[in-house]
Amino acid sequence: MADLDHEGGTPLYRQIADIIAAQIESGELQPDRPIPSETRMAEEYGVARLTARRAVRELVERELVYVVRGKGSFVRPEE
Amino acid sequence: MADLDHEGGTPLYRQIADIIAAQIESGELQPDRPIPSETRMAEEYGVARLTARRAVRELVERELVYVVRGKGSFVRPEE
């Protein structure tokens, strides 16, 4: 699992964000349920925590995720 | 705010360092109080974090600032 392209074009954080986004849109990750923690994602995809963190930031900017400090990051429910 | 001269002569990092230095000398930034973080400065002046970092290095070389890893950069108190 979690084969990222370390070569050219797409940054790792965006690749990860795209994977999570797909899981949200497929319903694999459900509204108001947590997505994997930054630490978990870092392990999962073999990246640094900060890179996982950037992926989460991307998802927040895409309005797919909201974050609660000390608790986790969650799938944003539909309007 | 924070209009830097992207044209000729003075490097961006030195321009930023000069701005911070002026704020220190005016008392706007006080001894043992933090100066803006590298990330903050990067946003503020529209430069890369590494460029902000070079500005901080300049200030350290001028003995106006000291840096503590994981905490921040601070105005160096008078002798």
Add this chain to the structure above:
DNA sequence: CGAAATTTGTTCGTATGTATC
């Protein structure tokens, strides 16, 4: 009540690659 574990938040430290002047 408190201590520990988990999780996000923020900061500086470092390295590589690319582009521009």
Add this chain to the structure above:
DNA sequence: TGATACATACGAACAAATTTC
């Protein structure tokens, strides 16, 4: 050729909120 500057990425330290026991 060298200095400047940007983007990405990993590492390390510290801080704060939350949960669990």
